[in-house]
Amino acid sequence: MDSLGASAFVLTFLLGGTILIGLFVIVVLFRARSLGISRWFLAALLFFLILHLDTFLLFTTEIIKQYPNLLGLSYPTLFLLGPSYFLFVKSFNTKRFTFNRVDMLHTLPFIIAFIEQFIYLMQPTAAKVNTINYYYKNIPDGNVTFIEWLSANLFIILFFIYVVVSLKLIKLKFNGNKSVLNRISWTLIVLCVFYMIFQTGFLITGVSAITTEIVLASLMAITILLLSYSVVDIKDVFSKNKTKYETSPLNKSEQILINEKLTHAVAVEKMYLKTNLKIKDLSVAIDVPSHHISQVLSEHMNISFYDFINSYRIEEAKQLFKKGTASKLSIQAIGEECGFGNKTSFYRAFKKFTNETPNSYFSKITKEL
Template sequence: MTALRFLLLGYAFLTIFISGGLFFKKSGQAYLTLSVFILLFGLEMLDFLYSTSEVVKVFPQFYGRYYFVAGFFYGPVLCLHFTALLQERRFRAVDLFHFVPALIVIISFSNMLMLPGKARIDYVSNHFYDQIMPLNYARATHILLYGIAFIFLIAKNYRGVDAIKRLYALSICSIYFITAVLMSWLTEYADNWRQFILYYISTSSIVFIVGYVLYKEPNFLKQITGKYLSSRLSRKEMELIRDKIIFTFREDSLFLNSNLTLPLLGEAIDEKPHRISQTMSELVQESFNDFTNRFRIDYAKEMLRKKEFQHYKIEAVALESGFNNKVTFLKAFSKFTSQKPSAYRSNRMQANA
């Protein structure tokens, strides 16, 4: 067991190192949230080693203050990672509701968390069955429920993202869900906390490998996916699919359909969705959403330039251009033109005056 503890200690420090590497090497919500997730797990490994060693008797100040609360942050942080990755959505105020369970736990157990170290150890021992075990069950259930939610989230956005993101999301979700099930099983059947070391060793091995690969080679997933997908379509075939999409967009204005998906586009041009997805990721090198939104923004720009549409409000232009709402339209317009629709309209009116 001592050898495993030393191995786990090394994993913990390496995981924290990888977390810092991801944080400083790449920007954006997707990388930031993944970095935070890995950091949380690295700190939990250190907390586990501390709580199950003789060190806790000498320095009891930190006992019980991390493990119980940290478990309620994994799901929310990874959820923000997936929404940034799959939906290309930034953090919103409503996302704070994900952290309500963590806040409830902190408030509910504030009396324990504020106790001095030795008193906190005695409290955990005296209230293990009536308070600590229910909290452990709540922690495991919370993690497991988020694992189930991630499955639905990926399924909902599965056809709207390219193959690279799908492979990555499925890999991370599988790791999370398997570890969530293992954690739930251990919470129910483990005889003591030391048996959890097998959980930490197996989980940290997977997390460490994934984090290390992404840190050393950020484009690893793209390379792997490209290797296996490229054999299905030649460049000439992908060029043909791209041209069919462009022709359909220009002739039939299919991009104006706000409910357009890869399957619907596939039906329109008689191509399978995964072939379109591969074309987007390998030839066009742009997501399906971005590719479609480019056409929508060009259409919106035309409306903003014409006098007959000057009485249209920005929201009306957004809906006419194929967007579901004004917020999505504003984000896409700023992304592709580096200015707001109202500023673009004003500048064009001044130029035409």
């Protein structure tokens, strides 16, 4: 068995195992009703990725030679990858989500690809067999036009655009605090970038088509495995947020009242300035049980207790920077003034809420003043 054959053999097991894991995660998503409608979009994304992996498997195992009519059957679904992820993020943690006319426009590339592929599928079986045989024997000469390159990368380019837009939506919708969504987004961005790099390199250098399939299939399989891990993480996060307070006796008016007390104690009385402030301290101050405070923060503000407190601390620090306090006090001292117990926690929180370090932020403010 030559090295290429050995690689294809190993890849077959990798793809088969990945497909089984992906299908298992999809079943988990179907059963996770606490995820709401967003689980269907995420399941669709995984399913379309698995379909693409199936296509790679058909070629690496040469099964496609026995069933030529399967050639390109799943290709149009690649144009649903981007819309699926975007709609997943859009519906994430949303109690009521409905399609509108603008959302339907996301299916337009899929419809165009479907019509094009349908016309191709109407060709005689013999024509498809010739295409498959050409695929296995063909070694590109490296002379690739822009149209050929665009045709090979169009779906992944659209997917990349959708993921980038989704990443911005996460920042706006969740104030950048959904680390699981950020992790998934960056995983997909890395997939898109490397997919385009490899695809472009193979087209230009003239690598054989089967070698291209092996590398791209491996990349896709690793992505599905990483995505599956994140999906399980999302399920756990949603389960905690959605089912934890189902039996809570708090009604809406009581939650609004607690929200007002909470905001007054933190924003007006500035309890966030107290170092090592705990939820129990806040509970005593406003005479509300700790678990009720957690519920209000989770359901009304979609934020944890420490992120809620640290958001005020960071705003306080930013005001001190603007007043030029950093020229009189050290960065660590400013963090302590704002309620942080140590330099590390201050730097970590500041970076999380501003995407900058305290030093870089102060330098920028100093130039503006």
